[in-house]
Amino acid sequence: MTPVVSGGVRDSINEALLDAVRRLGVDGDIPDLELGRAKVAEHGDYATSAGLKLARVLHQDPKAITARLAETIHVAEGAAIAEASGGYVNFRLTDAWLRGLIGRVQPGYGAQDIGRGVRLQVEFGSVNPTGPLHIGHGRGVTLGDSICRLLEFTGHSVQREYYVNSDNTQTRRFGASVYARLHGLEPPEGGYTGEYVIELAEMARRDLAGIENLAEEEAEPKLRMYAINKMVERIRATVARVNVRYDEWYYENRLWESGLPQEAIQRLRESGHLKERDGALWFGDPSDDEEDRVVIRANGQPTYFASDLGYLLSRFEQRGYNRVIEVWAADHHGYVPRMKSAAAALGFDPSKLVIILHQMVNLKEGKMSKRAGRFVTLDELIDRVGSDAVRYFYLLRSPDTTIEFDLELAVTQGNENPVYYAQYAHARLANVEATASQRHPHLAEKADVSLLVHPWELDVARQLAFWPDVVEDSTALLEPHRIPYYVHDLATEVHRFYHAGNAQSEHRVVVDDPALTRARLELCRAARHTLKTALDLMGVSAPERM
RNA sequence: GCCCCGCUAGCUCAGUGGAUAGAGCAUCUGUCUUCUAAACAGAGGGUCUGAGGUUCGAAUCCUCAGCGGGGCACCA
Numbered sequence: 248m249t250p251v252v253s254g255g256v257r258d259s260i261n262e263a264l265l266d267a268v269r270r271l272g273v274d275g276d277i278p279d280l281e282l283g284r285a286k287v288a289e290h291g292d293y294a295t296s297a298g299l300k301l302a303r304v305l306h307q308d309p310k311a312i313t314a315r316l317a318e319t320i321h322v323a324e325g326a327a328i329a330e331a332s333g334g335y336v337n338f339r340l341t342d343a344w345l346r347g348l349i350g351r352v353q354p355g356y357g358a359q360d361i362g363r364g365v366r367l368q369v370e371f372g373s374v375n376p377t378g379p380l381h382i383g384h385g386r387g388v389t390l391g392d393s394i395c396r397l398l399e400f401t402g403h404s405v406q407r408e409y410y411v412n413s414d415n416t417q418t419r420r421f422g423a424s425v426y427a428r429l430h431g432l433e434p435p436e437g438g439y440t441g442e443y444v445i446e447l448a449e450m451a452r453r454d455l456a457g458i459e460n461l462a463e464e465e466a467e468p469k470l471r472m473y474a475i476n477k478m479v480e481r482i483r484a485t486v487a488r489v490n491v492r493y494d495e496w497y498y499e500n501r502l503w504e505s506g507l508p509q510e511a512i513q514r515l516r517e518s519g520h521l522k523e524r525d526g527a528l529w530f531g532d533p534s535d536d537e538e539d540r541v542v543i544r545a546n547g548q549p550t551y552f553a554s555d556l557g558y559l560l561s562r563f564e565q566r567g568y569n570r571v572i573e574v575w576a577a578d579h580h581g582y583v584p585r586m587k588s589a590a591a592a593l594g595f596d597p598s599k600l601v602i603i604l605h606q607m608v609n610l611k612e613g614k615m616s617k618r619a620g621r622f623v624t625l626d627e628l629i630d631r632v633g634s635d636a637v638r639y640f641y642l643l644r645s646p647d648t649t650i651e652f653d654l655e656l657a658v659t660q661g662n663e664n665p666v667y668y669a670q671y672a673h674a675r676l677a678n679v680e681a682t683a684s685q686r687h688p689h690l691a692e693k694a695d696v697s698l699l700v701h702p703w704e705l706d707v708a709r710q711l712a713f714w715p716d717v718v719e720d721s722t723a724l725l726e727p728h729r730i731p732y733y734v735h736d737l738a739t740e741v742h743r744f745y746h747a748g749n750a751q752s753e754h755r756v757v758v759d760d761p762a763l764t765r766a767r768l769e770l771c772r773a774a775r776h777t778l779k780t781a782l783d784l785m786g787v788s789a790p791e792r793m
Numbered sequence: 794g795c796c797c798c799g800c801u802a803g804c805u806c807a808g809u810g811g812a813u814a815g816a817g818c819a820u821c822u823g824u825c826u827u828c829u830a831a832a833c834a835g836a837g838g839g840u841c842u843g844a845g846g847u848u849c850g851a852a853u854c855c856u857c858a859g860c861g862g863g864g865c866a867c868c869a
Contacts, residue, residue, distance in 0.1 A: 296811050416868055527867055544867040551869055580797050581864050606798055647798055649862060667831050675829060682828045746833045757828050
C-alpha cells in the first residue's frame, strides 16, 4: 500500500496564512495571496505578497500588515518560520522539521487524495490505425500516459482508452489500398502507399482464404478490419516499448453495433439541433455561432462526427464517467468547440470534457506524411535513443511548445541527455546503500536524523519537501512536464550531497561511525524513493547501477 | 480573411501577476589514489519580438503590429 500524504508543506503554510489573515479581521473574500516558492535564498523557501494584496482590502500600510501577519502565523508542526520583509512574508522551513520529514518519506511519497476516487477516462493517442506510429504520435501517447499516472497517483480512478477508428473515410481508403495491393495495383488516389500496405496484403492473402476472389465491395471491409487489427497489434507493441498501457481499445464499429450514434442522432433531432440541407443532415447549436457540421452525408454515410456523438453517450452515460480527458494533437484544435457544443446539446456539462492539445513534432529534415509512407516511426526512434530518453525528451516540453526534432542530435545523444543525470543520481544512491550494508552489516533500525547538520544534507531534505507541491501543480494543470524539471533539481542536490564526500572523506555517507552512517543512509533512502517515484510518473526507469 | 500555439542567453527550453528572469547543451577555468567523474565548483553570455495599456508591481494580463508553425472538409 502506498501511504497517502495529503498535501505538502506548502498547504500547511497556506492554511496558517489564511488563518492569520482571518485573525487580522479580513472576512469574506480573501484575494489570492500568491504563496509561492521564494526565488532568492535570503527570502527563505516560500514567500507571499499577502501584505501588498491585503493593503487594498484593509486600506492600511502593507508593511504594517506584513509585520502583523508574520507575528501571528504559526505553521503546523513548526514546519516553517515566518518573517516580514517589506511587503512580503517569507517562510523558511526549519531544520528540525526537515529532519523529521526524511523519516516520513516512504516509497510512493507525494501521493495525494485529490481525486477521491473520481472515475474518469483519459482517451489519448487514438491515431487512425492505418499505419505505424510516427514520432509525432509518440508525444501524444507519452503525454497521455503520464497524465494517467499522475491522476492515478493523486487518487483518481482512471480508465485509459484508445479509440480505434474503423468505419471512417480514412480507414476505408486504407482498406481499399490493401485491396489494390492484393491485386498488384497502385493504391487509389488519396490512398496509402507505404511498403507496409503491401506486406499487409500478402499477410491477408495467407490468412483470409479466397479473399482475392471476392469483389472489392465485399473484400474491402474484410481486408480493412484485418489490416486494422494488424495495425492495432503493432501500435500496441510499440507503445508497450515506452511503458504505455491501455485498459481498453474501443472500436468505432462497436458504437454502431450498440446503436449509440443512432440514439444520439435521434435525441438531437428531437431537441432541434439537427437540420436537413443539400440532402445531408447537419448539426448546429442555435445558441452559438459555430458553423454547422455534417452528421450524415448526402450519400447516406455517417461522418466521424456521428460516431463521436455516440462516443459521448458511451462515456458520459453508458459507462458513466464523471470526467473525460482527451489528448489531441494541435491540428485538431478546430474540432474542440464542435465537441463541446455537441456534449452540451446532448445534455452533458461541457466542462467535464477536458481537451488537452499538444503542439506538433516536426522533423528538421522535412515534413512527415503518413500516406506517402515517409516518416520516422516511433519504433525507429526508440531503437536509436532508447525508451527512457524518448519519454524524458517528450515530457520535458510543455504541450504548447512545438518540438523541432533534430534527429541527428537525438541519435548522438549520450552524456548530454538529461535523463542520465537523473538516473545516475538514483544509481549512485543505490550503490552507496549497498556499500553501507557491506561495511556496516548491523546498523540500527532507527536513524538519529539529528546528526544531519550540514547544509548539503538539509538541502536534499528541503528539495524533498517540495515534491508534493510539484505533484499537486502538475495534476491541477495536467502538466507532467513539471516533473522532469523537479527530478533534475533533486538530482542536483543529491549529486552535491554525494560530492561533499569526494571533497572530504568525513562527509561521505559510509563512514566509520555507524550512527552517522545510519543517519545519512536515511537521507539517501528518502531521496532514492522520491527519485524513483518521480521517474515512475514519467515512465522512465530508475536503474540501480549504471 | 478567421481560429489556435509559439517568440526568453549562441542553441534547446523552464518560468501559478511579485523581490535581483533560470536550467541543460555549447564556450572557458578548476576538481578523481576516494561511497560510481554519466559528477562537482566557478566564469562569461539577456532590449523576455516590438509598441501601447491595466496594476503598487508585467516575461506573465489586455489591445495592436511583426515573424514562425498549425488549422479552417459531406478527411480525422
